[in-house]
Amino acid sequence: MTVCCVLLTVLSFKFCTPCEHSYLLDLLACVVVFSGGEAAHTAVKRFTGxxxxxxxDPTTTTNITTQLGTHAYLPCKVKQLGNKSVSWIRKRDxxxxxVDRFTFIADDRFQAFLVENTDTWTLQVKYVQARDAGEYECQVSTEPKMSHFITLNVVVPKIEILGESDIFVKxxxxxxxxxxxTQSLEEPxxxxxxHDGNRVLKYEENAIDIKIEREATQTTVSTLVxxxxxxxxxxNYTCSPSNLDSASVLLHVLNGEHPAAMQRGKNSASPIPAWSHLSMGLGLAACTPPRFAIAVALSLAALSELLAC
Structure with a gap:
């Protein structure tokens, strides 16, 4: 290959008057002779596209999923940016x-920064809220503008204390x-x-115990014993995880008392049925003979007690 090129070059300088033109032609001929046209095709292909x-960067993601209360990072990888600016725009409004490293919103949860040596402008959203979900635009200040869109998905974990909202025990x-x-991407x-606003601590052996287990990929269980x-x-007992809502139940410890009796005893404003009828009967005394009114009152009271049983 090298010999061919040298010979053609020498001949072009020796026999051609416009040596520059002949030299270029001979070089092209050398390339064609050597590769049968492949090198020429490769040279053209190098400058295509x-x-x-x-x-x-076509490998940049278009979907980010994060959990409520955590930090989200939206990447935008721009090659050959030069002196152009990169802006982040919230599409819903x-x-x-x-714009570049400057923030143009009063909400200081938003911040953009350049990850060195990666050409990536990242939008950080701190303490993500449910309303932050949606589409975000990474825009480059070319003419016309260039845009890359990323969708932020916010997962809201669910929290509950198993069983009824009121628990009765002896x-x-x-x-x-x-x-x-559940639906917790990250363990709290x-x-x-x-307990009634005061934090429950494991301060007494064989009195209180608290266990926390990660049962599945997105499920965490805390048990208070x-x-x-x-x-x-x-x-009132409240379960309160970090960066999440809380859940509560009411515990009633009964001293040999039936739950229904306890609930009835709480309502001190409710009148005693027998006495209500007695007072009604006594009220008749104003317009009827006293002996008749008392008889009616006693009869109504007795009937009320029988119905209550």
Whole structure:
């Protein structure tokens, strides 16, 4: 190959008057002789489809999923940016969030920064809220403008304490309150339990126990165990994970009392049925003979007691 090129070049300088033109032609002939045209095709292909200005990396993601309360990072990889600017725009209200490193929204949860050596302009959304879900536009200040869109999906975990909202137990029994958190991409940093507003601590052995388990990919369970319950254990119990809503139940510790009787005893404003009828009968005394009024009152009271039974 090299010999061919050298010979053709020497001949072109020796026999051609316009040496520059002959030299270029001979070089082209050398390439064709050597590769049968392949090298020429490759040379042309090298200059096909090249970007002369900014362009988005085609491998950049178009979907980001994050959990409520965490931080979200939306990447926008721009090659050959040059002196152009990169802006982030929230599509639902066309609000300009950032331009390069400058923030143009009062919400300081939004910030853009360049990840060095990666050509990636990243939009950070701190403490993501449900309303942050939607489409975001990464725009480059070319003419016309270039845009890359990323959809932010916000997963809202669900939290509940299993069972009824009111729990009735007998004194001395063992109670388990199970708080289940589902659709949680990340395990909570902590889960606190509160009793009537005061944090429950494992301060007494064989009295209270708190267990936390990651049962599945997106499920975390916290169990509060109360041993040998006493009347003072009654009250509101709240399960409160980090960066999430809380869930509550009411625990009623009964001292040999039936739940229905306890609920009836709470309502002190309710009149006693027998006495209501007695007062009604006594009211008749104003317009009837006293002996008749008393008889009616006693009869109504007796009938009321029989119906209550």
């Amino acid at each position: 090249l970007y002369t200005g900014p362009y988005f 066309a609000h300009i969030l950032t 004194t001395g029994s063992t109670v388990q309150l199970k708080c289940v958190i 940093a902590y889960i606190f339990w509160y 109360i041993y040998n319950t006493r009347s003072e254990d009654s009250g």
